[in-house]
Amino acid sequence: MDDSGGAMAAARRDGKRLLRMARTGALATLDGGTPLTTLVGVASDWDGAPLFLMSDLARHTRNLADDPRASLLLTSEGGRGDPLNHPRLTLNGVVRRRAGEDGRERYARRNPKSKLYIDFADFSLRRLEIETVHFNGGFGRADALTPQDLLTPGDPAALIAAEPALLERAAGLGDAALAKLAGAVGRAWKPVGLDAEGLDLGLRGQAARVDFDAAALALEAWWAALERLG
Numbered sequence: 001m002d003d004s005g006g007a008m009a010a011a012r013r014d015g016k017r018l019l020r021m022a023r024t025g026a027l028a029t030l031d032g033g034t035p036l037t038t039l040v041g042v043a044s045d046w047d048g049a050p051l052f053l054m055s056d057l058a059r060h061t062r063n064l065a066d067d068p069r070a071s072l073l074l075t076s077e078g079g080r081g082d083p084l085n086h087p088r089l090t091l092n093g094v095v096r097r098r099a100g101e102d103g104r105e106r107y108a109r110r111n112p113k114s115k116l117y118i119d120f121a122d123f124s125l126r127r128l129e130i131e132t133v134h135f136n137g138g139f140g141r142a143d144a145l146t147p148q149d150l151l152t153p154g155d156p157a158a159l160i161a162a163e164p165a166l167l168e169r170a171a172g173l174g175d176a177a178l179a180k181l182a183g184a185v186g187r188a189w190k191p192v193g194l195d196a197e198g199l200d201l202g203l204r205g206q207a208a209r210v211d212f213d214a215a216a217l218a219l220e221a222w223w224a225a226l227e228r229l230g
Contacts (some may be wrong), residue, residue, distance in 0.1 A: 001045050001096050003143050004010060007141070007143070008043060008143060010137070011135050011141070011143035011145060011149075012149045013211075014137055015089055015135045015143075015145055015149065016149075016150050016197065017185075017211060018074055018075075018076060018087055018088070018089050019048050019050070019089060019150055020044045020048055020197075020209065021077075021200075021207045021209050022024040022042045022044075022050075022075075022089075022201065022207075023041065023042055023043070023110060023205070024040065024041055024042055024110060025042045025073060025075075026038070026039060026040075026072070027039075027040045027052070027070055027071075027181070028061040028070060028071040028072075029060045029063035029067070029069075029070050030063055030069060031059065031063050031064075036060065036206060038058075040052050040054070040060070041107075041114060042072075042074070043107040043193075044071070044110075044195070044200075045106065045127060046102075046152070046160065046196070047118055047152045047194050047195070048151045048195065049127055049128055049149045049151060050074075050091065050131060051076060051106065051107050051121055051125060051126070052111065052125070052126045052127075052128070053114055053118060053124075053125055053126075054123065054124060054125075054126050055106075055120070056122040056123075056124070057076055057120050057122055061126075064095050064126070068094040068095050068096055070092070070093065070094065071090070071091070071092045072090070072091045073088060073166070074091070075087075075088045075089075076087060076088065077207075078200040084138070085138040086134065086138060087138060088134075088135075088136050089133070089134070089135050090133070090134040090136075091130050091132075093129045093131040093132070093222075094128070094129050094131070094135075095126050095128050095129075096127055096129060096150045097124060097126055097172075098125045098126055098127035098210050103127070104125050105122070106193055107125060109192040109193050109202070110192055112202070112205070113205070117228075130147040130150065130151065131147065132147075133147060133149065135148060141187070142205040142225050146187045152196050152215050153215075153219045154196060154215065155217065156195065156196060156217060158217060158218060159196060159219070159222065159225045161189060162176045162219050166194060166222065166223065167191045167192075167193070167194065169223070170191040170194075170199060171190065171191050173230070175187075175188045176188070177230055178191070178201060180230070181226075181229060181230060182201050182208035182210065184208060188201065188203065189201040189203050189208055190203065194216045194222070196212075196216055196222070197211060197214075197216075198210050198212050199226060210226065210229060212225040212226075213225070
């Protein structure tokens with residue numbers, strides 16, 4: 001039986017989840033024509049695109065000012081087994097400045113240590129505009145995905161406005177309910193952000209995620225999607 005449809009659906013699901021849960025990544029920029037790879041902090045924008053908080057003094061930031069093309073490698077959290085059998089995601093595109101305080105808030109909530117320097121004058125938020133995708137889910141699982149497979153379409157304006165209230169409402173579910181949703185019972189996960197396809201949770205720098213079956217851009221539809229999983 002041909003299970004190519006199921007394999008692609010699994011690749012999309014795993015790629016979306018990895019993109020939204022990653023908190024660090026390896027960013028390759030062009031340093032005078034020679035590739036330079038650096039470790040950077042990562043968060044996800046409302047549609048899932050990677051966000052970076054970059055200092056103007058950093059070498060990779062200076063490289064991007066000359067040539068905005070970049071490649072980003074995101075890997076799964078460490079665990080047992082061969083690391084090369086864990087999912088990873090390579091995204092190619094261009095890095096541009098990302099305006100708006102909502103982006104800075106998204107980044108800071110997902111990377112709380114960044115609050116120590118996020119307001120420094122030389123730091124600004126950047127976004128990777130994804131052009132091509134390479135997903136590898138482990139041995140025998142190299143799938144050609146597109147940006148459309150990973151990004152969430154639609155206007156998130158209603159969720160942007162309602163995010164503080166929705167996060168407070170989610171926190172009100174209590175530690176036990178959130179731990180169950182995160183799949184890590186007995187741990188005190190806290191809501192740190194959301195998008196149309198789920199809820200992001202954090203615990204002392206660790207990340208967990210509650211994924212919806214379908215995107216929900218309207219407020220009550222979003223809450224209903226969360227309740228169905230509880």
